Amino acid sequence: MKRGSQGDLGFRLGTGAFAVLVVAIVAGIGAVLISESWLSIQKFGLGFWQTTIWDPVAGDFGALPFIWGTLYSSILALLIATPVALGIAIFIAELCPAPLRMPLVFLTELLAAIPSIVYGLWGIFVLVPAVRQLEIATPQFLKAVPLFSGPPLGVGMLSAGLILAIMITPFTSSVAREVLKSVPIEQREGAYALGATRFEAIKAALFYARTGIVGAVMLGFGRALGETMAVTMVIGNAPQVSASLFAPQYSMAAVIANEFTEADTELYLDALVEIGLVLFAITLLVNVLSRALIWSMTRSFKKASTPALMPAGPEAAA
């Protein structure tokens, strides 16, 4: 008995140490980013987040175009990828004929295994020309709308959003699929017992799994925020804040990858590291917000639906 509890204690301390290690690593990354970008933080202060000038020659740096580009492309990717990924997940988990299931799972997961440089090359040679044709075909009256303004270059926000959407789809869909699979069979049986159609039963399962699905979507968003190589190859790399889908823009990860090797002054280097710090902070913020969202959903779920669920328990279904 005593030996056992000692073992428990060791186990608890050991696993606890690993958990602390994760926290320490995150804190360490933050601390290093801050200390390595100190010159830039001191010189530009909060202005770094708000100004649009990025001039390595004059030593004047502002991150707004990159923040804008990262958020714009990631949100665009999220809007395109989420319905597709959830559609794939629902089909595979709920509707797919059994012999098709494994090949489909394999193929969607294969998408996740393709290196991002390959996506980038495919983007340059296939996606960008296709987007350019689309831009040329855009009718004139639409081009007056800021969302579609600008010359038809092919490279730009739309290409970046599309390529990111393709890249994050497998992540979102495979997590969403697992979440749907873990919905207890009683949920569906209950729904059918109440006379629900297949669509309504799936809706009930989706509702049950909604915190997990939000988690799956946020995982995709996190991937999109940090994606570098494929984005820089198709986004056009022009630091500007533009609402247009057709305009070439830039992202935080891309500017770091592009300019780090040739950054020749301390301030320039520190400004690039501070971009990394901003990206780190935004990623952290997105994660915290998604946690908060999931937490508030679980809470309201417990509050609102626990009494409602009680009668729909096993007895009611039976």
Add this chain to the structure above:
Amino acid sequence: MKRPSTLAAIACTLALGVGVAAQSIQINGAGATFPNPIYSKWFDEYGKKNPNVRINYQPIGSGGGIRQVTAQTVFFGATDGPMTEEQILAAPGKILHLPTVLGADVPVYNLPGVSGEIKFTGAVLADIYLGKITKWNDPALVKLNPTAKLPATDVTVVHRSDGSGTTYIFVDFLAKASPEWKKRVGVATSVMWPTGVGGKGNEGVAGLVQQVPGSIGYVELIYALQNKIAYGSVQNLAGEFVRATVQSVTAAAAGAAAKMPADFRVSITNAEGKGVYPISSFTWLLLYENPKDKAQSKAMVEFVKWALSDGQKFAAELGYAPLPAEVVKMELAALAKVRVS
């Protein structure tokens, strides 16, 4: 605070290295990506002849090369743009710039239906990259190319998105040709572009230019040749329109040799002389004049001597221009100053 322990670690590593391989010498270097193909070739060829000398080169970019050689984490650096006064002062010892080969940037374009090469001047290229010339049938371009039937299409400007020696050479030329460029944009490995889209690497720029009709970009000569992209001729100081070739690039260096400063930190864009291609540049090795490790120093000096003589014959096939004989002579004299014992 951190320094002593880092130094101790390096010292231990070095001591170990010497202990394990008493005979063979390993030299580490880092820097510019632009000369990486010929440097790899050189280190490989030289290694075959001298199996006891191993030279490792990391193509991490000119800026990175300057940083690492300054921090003495590598024995030698390499750069496409000479070190600034500020950077030289920051180094712990005197650093020697040694030109190894020459390279050139060419203006590439995509103009369907236009045959024959387009002629550019530095001022016109600067105005295009400043966003002041926006149509291919702009009077300034038509005046240079009266027979070319230039279309009324928009000019799409393509530049490098990554910091690069290729960019440094190009904007250095633009700054000499256009006072406005010098004032508004300046010269560096990456600049604040007034207009255009950025492609990553030479291949990114070449890819964009090939795809977008009406586009113009700049790439290293070898990329234009390999990808068979049309490139224009550029007017030199003597008023001639010259296409980039191995000869016209070497001529640029020969023209500059007479006025070569003792430290070799010279820009040869827009160089004087006949038959000179104006967007040419040296690329440099960075060596300490009095390095700590004399055995490495001795081996490195031997290698550089070989590269400046026998090594030069590999240049042309890889798209670089060999150094003119006068420059090699001056370098050998400078190399004698490097302490090897």
